[in-house]
């Protein structure tokens with residue numbers, strides 16, 4: 075009989091073994107994911123202070139690793155909030171440690187991304203990572219770290235404290251990793267371009283291993299309001315969350331418990347709910363049995379009396395910035411943007427923003443160019459599975475005079491405290507009916523706007539063509555008839571051409 | 583016997599043509615001068631407007647008119663092409679040059695007036711014919727296909743370089759090509775008292791070899807299949823100007839029959855034109871009844887032949903008893919014969935026996 079051994083594995087071990095789900099599938103995906111995770115951390119860090127981000131990314135070639143992969147050094151610098159020195163080792167050396175577990179819209183959610191990148195670098199190159207950070211106070215801290223995978227703990231190899239004369243604030247992360255830049259390049263460049271599109275207030279600089287410089291310059295210093303933290307909405311809770319809340323709550327009865335831990339629950343609503351659920355308001359939360367907790371969760375979902383979640387914990391881009399971003403990156407002839415009113419799915423507030431653009435630098439490729447974003451992160455993989463793409467494909471675009479041979483780009487941005495991602499790799503959004511409906515309604519609105527533009531343009535084009543035809547032939551008629559008639563001077567066709575322009579002639 | 587009464591007719595007609603072209607130009611010019619979009623009215627050539635006129639014994643256009651106006655975006659291109667074509671014809675006339683439909687198509691390109699295809703440029707020339715009532719040969723535009731003539735007729739050229747020069751049409755044993763120079767020449771004199779038109783080149787040559795022109799006092803015309811317009815006009819002039827009766831010999835099938843009919847009564851395609859028909863010309867053979875009477879070697883009629891016969895049976899041009907009788911006979915015997923079929927009785931049989939009999943019969 076085979077011996078079965080049981081062992082507990084640490085979080086970092088777990089993700090190390092399952093790095094696929096975090097997006098580190100192969101050498102090309104890995105290098106893309108590393109860049110992306112660090113850039114997103116930097117954007118979060120700047121935005122939480124409402125500072126227009128300045129992010130510098132450098133990828134430099136170190137040495138040959140195998141036939142197809144090379145070792146690169148990745149360095150990302152930002153002007154964000156910085157990491158307090160005591161948190162630096164854990165923030166960069168302990169998986170599932172992060173500051174973004176609260177309920178507000180942010181790019182980071184899992185406490186994983188940056189570490190996966192560092193972990194991947196460490197596994198492939200056996201070299202430590204360097205983190206330099208300052209919160210803008212008098213000192214700068216420099217750490218040289220490695221991750222103890224088995225124990226999910228940072229190993230500090232070196233630590234330096236520098237005097238911050240210039241009061242620099244920000245974070246620099248640098249480490250080596252193995253990857254295949256040549257294959258990753260198109261996605262990485264696309265990632266920067268799309269990031270610039272939905273972050274028009276950011277300066278992004280990228281220097282690639284060949285020394286090529288890609289610069290995406292901000293067009294505005296306007297930034298959306300940073301999101302506020304919020305309590306969970308009763309429709310969105312699960313047993314796990316309830317148990318955690320019960321564990322930490324200082325409140326001694328169910329009425330207070332509900333009033334203080336949930337979003338949009340006041341005294342009256344709480345009482346009504348407890349009556350509905352047949353739970354005594356004075357019941358002690360900590361006395362709830364496991365079965366009672368499960369039942370509570372079900373009742374919370376069933377009760378119709380809760381107000382929908384408030385969306386001020388969300389930070390959509392806003393129509394103006396969205397337009398600025400699209401214009402900046404695509405230079406289209408026409409753009410329409412639309413922000414939907416906040417909505418919710420399963421107790422999570424979300425807002426859909428959409429845009430449609432025509433012409434300019436948008437290629438004609440026989441199908442629409444689709445840009446998908448979630449909390450201002452471009453989603454570049456698994457397009458076909460994404461809910462936006464399903465909605466776009468299901469729409470009857472001909473009704474709006476839009477055909478796939480046109481240079482059309484469609485942009486969908488979903489922001490939420492909880493994006494319904496299908497995977498930890500954050501690549502595509504699941505098909506939720508509520509989300510689908512909002513995307514569809516938003517697209518219909520911008521479709522109507524582009525229809526008006528296309529109709530008008532068609533009209534102008536037709537007029538131009540008409541005038542072209544008349545100005546081509548009328549002078550010839552004048553010329554030949556003059557010769558036939560034996561006259562010297564041809565009749566003046568200007569007046570006739572003017573009348574074509576003014577009234578249009580019959581027939582089309 | 584030669585008549586000179588039409589001596590000036592060719593030159594006069596040329597003058598008429600140039601004047602009408604100029605007037606067309608002037609009309610358009612004046613409309614534009616007054617600040618109007620120029621427009622032209624012309625008889626419609628759609629099938630609903632084509633009638634057979636028993637008096638004229640040819641197809642004519644009805645009263646329905648169409649208006650081409652430069653104000654309409656769909657018209658302006660053909661309108662411009664039309665004005666160009668008028669201009670181009672006028673140039674040809676004044677410079678005394680000739681050209682072909684193919685030339686017209688290519689010449690347009692020099693004026694940035696390119697036509698989509700040959701068909702488009704042909705249509706424009708037909709428009710011009712319809713508006714002015716002259717045929718394209720009058721505009722010095724000639725077809726590619728050429729037919730020939732042989733016989734004792736003296737003509738006088740009017741084409742540049744040959745003005746005043748005369749030629750007797752027996753001077754070349756292959757016959758003389760009916761081209762622009764011949765078409766535009768005056769008839770000086772003839773000893774002939776009839777015209778014999780022949781469908782096929784082989785028989786035309788045989789007739790010359792057998793001295794048919796002498797034996798029968800005839801001018802021989804080779805139509806080379808369906809007679810081109812210039813040839814139809816030429817036959818008409820022989821008939822009108824020289825008072826010569828015209829006899830037509832074709833193959834004994836619906837197609838040969840129709841070659842004769844188009845010389846006699848014209849085609850629907852030329853309903854807008856006059857002076858292409860010779861209503862008094864006779865179809866002398868090969869008839870269906872000849873096939874029976876002369877016991878000619880035959881081929882069976884195929885499906886298209888029969889379909890064509892039924893069409894002809896309903897055609898107003900074929901209402902005469904003779905034509906109806908022949909159509910019926912074809913349909914009855916379901917056979918057809920070529921002119922060469924007479925060779926079964928020896929090479930000269932057709933000249934010695936058949937021809938005199940038929941000339942007599944259709945006198």
Ligand SMILES: Nc1ncnc2c1ncn2[C@@H]1O[C@H](COP(=O)(O)OP(=O)(O)OP(=O)(O)O)[C@@H](O)[C@H]1O
Pocket residue numbers: 111115116119152154155156157165166171172173174181182183184185186187188189190244245
């Ligand atoms: N450039 C930075 N500036 C400031 N803080 C940072 C920076 N990078 C990382 N952090 C801190 O480190 C924590 C861990 O980052 P990490 O990328 O591992 O997880 P996350 O961003 O919280 O979640 P996710 O897994 O979705 O990326 C963050 O929550 C943040 O507090």
Ligand SMILES: [Mg+2]
Pocket residue numbers: 111114115181182183186187188
């Ligand atoms: Mg992160």
